[in-house]
Amino acid sequence: MPIGSIGLSIECVVASAICFSFAFMYSPFKIAFKYLTYLLTSSNGKGHGVHSPFVFDFITRVLNDRRTFYAYRDLEDSRQALLSDTTMLTIEDFGAGSAVHKDNRRKIADIARSSLKPKKFGQLLFRMVDYYKTFTSLELGTSLGISTGYLSSGNLNGHVYTFEGAKQVAAVARQVFKQLRLENIELIEGNFDETLQPVLEKIGRLDLAFIDGNHLEQPTIRYFEQLLPKAHDHSIFIFDDIHWSKGMEKAWKHIQQHPAVTLTIDLFFIGLVFFRQEQKVAQHFTIRF
Numbered sequence: 548m549p550i551g552s553i554g555l556s557i558e559c560v561v562a563s564a565i566c567f568s569f570a571f572m573y574s575p576f577k578i579a580f581k582y583l584t585y586l587l588t589s590s591n592g593k594g595h596g597v598h599s600p601f602v603f604d605f606i607t608r609v610l611n612d613r614r615t616f617y618a619y620r621d622l623e624d625s626r627q628a629l630l631s632d633t634t635m636l637t638i639e640d641f642g643a644g645s646a647v648h649k650d651n652r653r654k655i656a657d658i659a660r661s662s663l664k665p666k667k668f669g670q671l672l673f674r675m676v677d678y679y680k681t682f683t684s685l686e687l688g689t690s691l692g693i694s695t696g697y698l699s700s701g702n703l704n705g706h707v708y709t710f711e712g713a714k715q716v717a718a719v720a721r722q723v724f725k726q727l728r729l730e731n732i733e734l735i736e737g738n739f740d741e742t743l744q745p746v747l748e749k750i751g752r753l754d755l756a757f758i759d760g761n762h763l764e765q766p767t768i769r770y771f772e773q774l775l776p777k778a779h780d781h782s783i784f785i786f787d788d789i790h791w792s793k794g795m796e797k798a799w800k801h802i803q804q805h806p807a808v809t810l811t812i813d814l815f816f817i818g819l820v821f822f823r824q825e826q827k828v829a830q831h832f833t834i835r836f
Contacts, residue, residue, distance in 0.1 A: 571762075571763065571792050571794060572762075572791055572792050573790075573791065573792055573793070578790065578791075581790055581815075582790075582815060585790075585813075585815045585833065585835075586835060588833070589813075589815075589833040589834055589835040590832060590833060590834050590835065591835065592606065592610070592611070592834060592835035592836055593606065593607075593611065594606040594607050594611075597832070597834075599810075599830060599832070601810070601821075601823065601826075602810070602812065602830075602832055602834075605812070606834060608678060609671070609674050609675060609678045610671065610834070610836060612674050612678075616670075616673060616674075616677070616700075617700075618673060618696070618697070618700035618701075619670060619673075621727055622669065622693060622696045622697060622700065622727070623666060625692075625693060625696065625723050625726065625727060626659065626663060626666070626693050629655055629656065629658075629659040629663070629691050629693070629719075629723075630656050630659045630660065631656060632654070632655040632656050632659070633654050633655070633656055634654065634655045635652055635653070635654055636652070636653055636654075636655060636658070636713075636715040636716060636719070637651055637652055637715055638651045638652070638653055638658075638713045638715065638716065639651070639712055639713045639714070655691070655719060658690065658691060658716065659691055662690045662691070663690060663691060663693050663694070664693070664694050664759070664787070665816075667836075668694075668816065668817060669693055669694050669696075669697040670697065671836075672694060672697040672698055672701065672757065672785070673697040673698070673700055673701040674701070675701070675755065675783060675785075676697075676698055676701025676702050676705070676755060677701040677702065679754075679755075679781070679783065680702065681701070681702060681705065681754035681755040681783065682702065682704070682705040682706065682754050683705065683706055683708075683750060683751075683752065683753055683754050683755075684698045684699075684705060684706070684707045684708070684753075684754060684755040684756070684757070685707070685708045685709070685710075685746075685750075685753055685755070685756045685757070685774070686698060686707065686708070686709040686710065686756075686757045686759065687710050687739055687743070687756075687757070687758045687759060687760035687761070687770060688710070688711070688757075688758070688759035688760030688761075688787075689709040689710065689711035689716070689717060689720045689734060690711070690716060690720070690759075691716065691719050691720055691723060692709075692719070692720030692721075692723040692724055693723070694757065694759070695707060695709045695720065695724070695732060695734075696723065696724065696727055696729060698755070698757065699724075699729045699731050699732050700727075700729065702731075703729075703731060704731070705731060705754075706731050706732075706733065707731060707732045707733065708733050708735065708746055708750070709732060709733070709734050709735070710734075710735045710736075710737075710739055710742055710743065710746075710760065711734060711735075711736055711760075712736070712737065712738055712739065712760070714736055717734055717736045720734060721734060739760055739761065739766075739770070743770070743773060744773065747773065747774070747776075747777060750777055751777075752777055752778075752779050752782075753774060753777035753778060753779075753782055754779075754781070754782055754783070755782065755783045755784075755785070756774050756782070756783075756784045756785065757785045757787070758770055758771070758774075758784065758785065758786050758787065759786075759787035759788075762787075762788055762791050762792065762795055763794055763795075764792075764794030764795060764797050764798045765794075765798075767786065767795065767798040767802075768798050768801055768802070771784065771786075771798075771802050771805075775805075775807060778807070778822050779822070780822055780823055780824050780825070781822075781823070782821075782822050783819060783820070783821060784802075784819075784820040785817055785818070785819055785820070786798075786799065786802065786817065786818045786820065787816070787817055788816065788817075789813065789815075789816075789817065789818040790815060790816075799813075799818055802818075802820060803820075803829075803831055807822055808820055808821070808822060808829060809821060809822060809823050809824065809826040809827075809829050809830070810823055810826055810829065810830050810831075810832075811830075811831045811832070812832045812833075812834055813831070813832065813833040813834070814834060814836045815833075815836070
């Protein structure tokens with residue numbers, strides 16, 4: 548990676564970290580240092596030197612798939628509309644509290660800037676659903692619905708269960724789904740600790756889970772263990788902001804060491820977890836993305 552690109556990436560990380568300045572979070576400069584270390588020490592993002600056929604296939608066919616899929620434009624148009632929406636919402640925050648937004652009144656545009664996953668990660672979610680043919684997906688943390696839209700669009704014949712704690716935020720997400728004509732999404736409102744288990748009891752098995760709703764160590768571990776009985780050999784669990792804080796890094800390490808986990812991929816901002824039982828020795832990769 549050119550030095551100029553690294554510099555630009557670090558600036559983006561610092562700016563993003565300031566926007567996401569939550570209690571318990573690493574300082575923006577510590578995150579920037581960690582990101583620089585990740586860029587310098589991670590495996591090549593093109594797959595060179597990766598000796599796992601499964602991971603090499605993931606890198607070349609999913610991570611680096613540069614095609615523009617049919618859903619991308621509509622979803623990014625929706626993102627831009629949210630980024631310019633000055634409507635005020637009242638927010639109930641059940642996760643790690645925000646140090647930037649101390650009151651519970653926020654503009655939709657501010658929520659969009661601070662909580663929506665960047666385009667490249669949303670599109671990666673789409674490609675994973677599309678490539679691995681996942682049918683039942685679950686998302687903890689709907690926010691304004693863009694990542695949900697990517698999960699939904701990746702397989703319009705599948706079903707996405709998405710959970711959001713803030714009622715007015717959920718209402719905006721519902722409008723996004725309606726405008727995009729996404730009919731395979733079931734949005735569940737309320738505290739995850741109360742709403743998750745009843746839904747899990749009616750799910751046969753879980754193909755993909757995206758955990759992005761509570762950036763604290765113990766809740767992250769608890770949700771992982773709660774979802775685990777629904778996992779199968781080809782399930783994929785995705786954890787957001789695994790280097791967001793010391794607690795999240797501890798949660799990520801705990802998950803990596805779980806005996807059911809046979810493969811993990813660290814992309815710095817998200818971590819991917821696989822349960823492939825044909826893989827007898829667990830492997831953990833850090834890939835540049």
